[in-house]
Amino acid sequence: MLTKIIKFKQNNFSFYVIYLYNNQPELIFNAIKEKINHSPIFFKKISVIININYIKNEIDWKKVYNAIISTGINIIGVIGCNNKNIIKSINNTGIPILFTNNKDQKKNQNNDFKKQKKNVNNIKQKSIIQIIKEKNSLSLNKNIIYNKSKIIYNPIRSGQQIYAYNSDLIIINNVSTGAELIADGNIHIYGFMRGKALSGANGDKNCQIFCTQLFAELLSIAGEYLLQEQIPNKFLGKSSRIYLNNKVLTIKSCS
Structure with missing residues (x-):
């Protein structure tokens, strides 16, 4: 009789994501420490995913990595990376590169969100009839993604x-x-x-x-x-x- 050793099963997990907007390790370290000092119990041994999509310049990943883990935070993955040299550097630290699905769909979703936000800011300047016409027009666009509660x-x-x-x-x-x-x-x-x-x-x-x-x-x-x-x-x-x-x-x- 065979005894089961392991089992592969897909599960859904939610993790905190740290979005980096700056490539300076010292600034990143200070920003994270400031958050931790606000609530040390909450951030104790927390595991996060690092998103570097918003960093437009080159990034010294090894220094950034050391800056983050020195705060006590555990890195379980990196997303938003398309630069081959940076990917190689991340792999050298043993951190997996994570890829999200439906990139084009999410890009369209972000663009639609910005357009809708702009419409909301101008809502006071428009008549009810204009708003209804615009909403009817938007409803014909099948690329718009609406998230329910x-x-x-x-x-x-x-x-x-x-x-x-x-x-x-x-x-x-x-x-x-x-x-x-x-x-x-x-x-x-x-x-x-x-x-x-x-x-x-x-x-x-x-x-x-x-x-x-x-x-x-x-x-x-x-x-x-x-x-x-x-x-x-x-x-x-x-x-x-x-x-x-x-x-x-x-x-x-x-x-």
Whole structure:
């Protein structure tokens, strides 16, 4: 009788991604350390993927790699790299190069998002009739990708990490201590919220977090953080709205 040794199975995982916009190792190190100092417990032994797509100049990957890992962060992969010399340098450090699927589709999606954002900025200057005509025109373009809200009805257990890419995240249940909710859009929790909630993960400062019963370990919007001990007692267990006000994370009671 054969005993099973291993099994290959496809799973879906969500990881934090650090987007690099500068190729200077010292600046990268200082920026990461500043984030870690805001919430040392949250970033302890965290594993990330590094995105270097936005670096237009040459990058000394070995120095950048050493700068990042010296902060205590673990690198599990690199994306956004098309330069053969840089790929070779990354391979020499033993870090895998990760490739995303449907590159052309994502490029179109980003272009459509920029166009839609521009339309939103001009919305006050247009009549209702003009807006309706434009929306009807856009609906004929099959290349536009619309992301619905990610809705989860099951309880989120400790150790689980849920990520809503380019959309809102709605949890219609309880979120346990040690669970992580991450969304590029808003986060809604209709239940006890005892884990971590990170809204505006793509940097959108207009995102908000809504909880019916707030006991969160950590709250974050576009990189600004509040730890559990920083949440005023008057909001604990209450229905609350969390948002940014002049770059300050603010909590307001909804009851």
